[in-house]
Amino acid sequence: MALLEIDELTRRFGGIIAVDRVSMRVEAGEVRAVIGPNGAGKSTLFNLITGVVKASDGSVRFDGTMLSGMSPYSICQHGISRTFQITALFPEMTARENARLAAQARHVRRWQPYGGSTVFGDAARRGDAALERLGLTHVAHRPAGLLSHGDQRLLEVAMALAQQPRLLLLDEPTQGLSVEETAQAVDTLATLLADRAMTVLLVEHDMEVVFRLAHMITVLHRGAVIADGEPDAVRADAEVQRAYLGGLA
Amino acid sequence: MNFSRGLAAAACVLALAPAALPPYAMTLLTEALILGLFAMSLDLMVGYTRLLSFGHAAAYGLGAYTCGNLLLHTGMPLLFAVPLAALFSGIVAIGVAWVCTLASGVSFSMLTLAFAQLFYAVAFKWTTVTGASDGLAGIPRSPGPFGIAIFAGKAGFYYLVLACLLGSLLFCRMLVHSPFGEVLRGIRENEAKTLSLGYNTRRYKIAVVAIAFALGGLAGALYAPFAGFANTELLFWLFSGQVLIMVIVGGAGTLVGPIIGAAFFMLVSNLLSSWTDSWALFFGLIFIGFVLFAPQGIWGLLSGTGRAEGRERVRWRFLKSTS
Numbered sequence A: 001m002a003l004l005e006i007d008e009l010t011r012r013f014g015g016i017i018a019v020d021r022v023s024m025r026v027e028a029g030e031v032r033a034v035i036g037p038n039g040a041g042k043s044t045l046f047n048l049i050t051g052v053v054k055a056s057d058g059s060v061r062f063d064g065t066m067l068s069g070m071s072p073y074s075i076c077q078h079g080i081s082r083t084f085q086i087t088a089l090f091p092e093m094t095a096r097e098n099a100r101l102a103a104q105a106r107h108v109r110r111w112q113p114y115g116g117s118t119v120f121g122d123a124a125r126r127g128d129a130a131l132e133r134l135g136l137t138h139v140a141h142r143p144a145g146l147l148s149h150g151d152q153r154l155l156e157v158a159m160a161l162a163q164q165p166r167l168l169l170l171d172e173p174t175q176g177l178s179v180e181e182t183a184q185a186v187d188t189l190a191t192l193l194a195d196r197a198m199t200v201l202l203v204e205h206d207m208e209v210v211f212r213l214a215h216m217i218t219v220l221h222r223g224a225v226i227a228d229g230e231p232d233a234v235r236a237d238a239e240v241q242r243a244y245l246g247g248l249a
Numbered sequence B: 001m002n003f004s005r006g007l008a009a010a011a012c013v014l015a016l017a018p019a020a021l022p023p024y025a026m027t028l029l030t031e032a033l034i035l036g037l038f039a040m041s042l043d044l045m046v047g048y049t050r051l052l053s054f055g056h057a058a059a060y061g062l063g064a065y066t067c068g069n070l071l072l073h074t075g076m077p078l079l080f081a082v083p084l085a086a087l088f089s090g091i092v093a094i095g096v097a098w099v100c101t102l103a104s105g106v107s108f109s110m111l112t113l114a115f116a117q118l119f120y121a122v123a124f125k126w127t128t129v130t131g132a133s134d135g136l137a138g139i140p141r142s143p144g145p146f147g148i149a150i151f152a153g154k155a156g157f158y159y160l161v162l163a164c165l166l167g168s169l170l171f172c173r174m175l176v177h178s179p180f181g182e183v184l185r186g187i188r189e190n191e192a193k194t195l196s197l198g199y200n201t202r203r204y205k206i207a208v209v210a211i212a213f214a215l216g217g218l219a220g221a222l223y224a225p226f227a228g229f230a231n232t233e234l235l236f237w238l239f240s241g242q243v244l245i246m247v248i249v250g251g252a253g254t255l256v257g258p259i260i261g262a263a264f265f266m267l268v269s270n271l272l273s274s275w276t277d278s279w280a281l282f283f284g285l286i287f288i289g290f291v292l293f294a295p296q297g298i299w300g301l302l303s304g305t306g307r308a309e310g311r312e313r314v315r316w317r318f319l320k321s322t323s
């Protein structure tokens, strides 16, 4: 059984079909890139998986549990963490506090209304470790709103990692990063994913990044899956060439 | 000066007040502390969770009417009636918050106002419980248990109010610095993100509204035996607006600030009303001045000035960088 099973997932916005009968299987330990032109429905697919947007039709199963109809918080509690295409942080908190609050969500006493040195201590340890893995330790004390755009993107990834998710959804983690920043971020991600302990869905426009990180690729076009397979097969696919890769080259 | 030393100093000064102040001033000071407690309770919502309530008078009125009825009709001692009324207010708030948190932003605020107006209308009609437009009069400060009667006197009652205020302040501080409080901070800064991180944000919001209502109800419950009466004005929207002004003028998100804001409100409105009938107009101008030139409030101005300003700058840069 695959870790994530998506069946006939559909979402309409008025007349637009943003996601059109998408079916997909993601195996544990797999890094799968979801690619497609602007407006293909990639972010909407993420929003459907994480419960931010409700499906018009179809279902999502995670490790055998039906996620459809669940609220974003309980989906996250099942072990799915994500980043947003538009950076979502707590701008007045320091980077460290951002990561700590993310890790706190995994603590059984996350809501404790008194004290908290144990909860904060445990959460900070995991948060700090995540910051370190993404090379953000040197900016940990700065308010997230004052970080550079690149560091903000990485901080959001660190927050997701601090939750030690089983499934990680990354929506264009390198968007808006400089060439050097992208190279560095991709190196970091490659190291993180090398042990295959985490399953990842990755939306990414940069094909070099995709071919470097992904074991599998799903291509969306106008909401529907037009190709699904290993990178070399997808690269060779004529329809993909027409719909997407060709358009970029 | 750190918090606990400052608090101890303030507590000492306030504890000595009955020895130094004339009865008239003691009455004003007692009322100021009750209003301070009320404003501080609203700060949990407004300052710490960015839940803007336009109907916090509902908490005060609930506490005052409940306590008034307990004291008038059950013969229950003051020391039991007051916390019981606060508890009742907090429990009612769970239902209120359950409905209000179906919405967010301005709609949330409008729903809080709607609930306060609903309670106001009920208080006008439900004569047997609320005395309608006459209100409840002659609310006693019943002694007991074990014949404890010191709280019936002027100074004794003042000490009861002071203890409630200081206890609530310590409780709120514990709360906002706890893991629970950290989640509230997350909701304040980015609720959607907090939800996506796995926090049931609605449950946290309901909890904080219930706590704010319980403490606001405590203030109302103290007010009823303090004034000896409870009437519909305690539930009126104007009062909800005034307590919001106390929070903002005092400094939202600081707990201590709103207490000072309440005292400032009492002081200035007393001074102005002896001068002119349209004192509310002048207080409105003061309020506008604070919003425009000192959004961090009196407490923000007194303690580390640049802090709130720095925060604004952070927010501004962040908005620019994400747009």
Ligand SMILES: Nc1ncnc2c1ncn2[C@@H]1O[C@H](COP(=O)(O)OP(=O)(O)OP(=O)(O)O)[C@@H](O)[C@H]1O
Residues within 6 Å of the ligand: A013, A016, A017, A018, A036, A037, A038, A039, A040, A041, A042, A043, A044, A045, A085
């Ligand atoms: N909340 C919404 N309301 C209405 N239409 C929406 C909404 N969200 C997405 N859409 C539409 O659904 C389609 C898919 O959008 P989506 O953001 O999922 O695309 P995407 O593949 O992530 O694109 P990009 O590469 O630009 O991020 C678009 O036509 C978009 O306009």
Ligand SMILES: [Mg+2]
Residues within 6 Å of the ligand: A042, A043, A044, A085
């Ligand atoms: Mg997108």
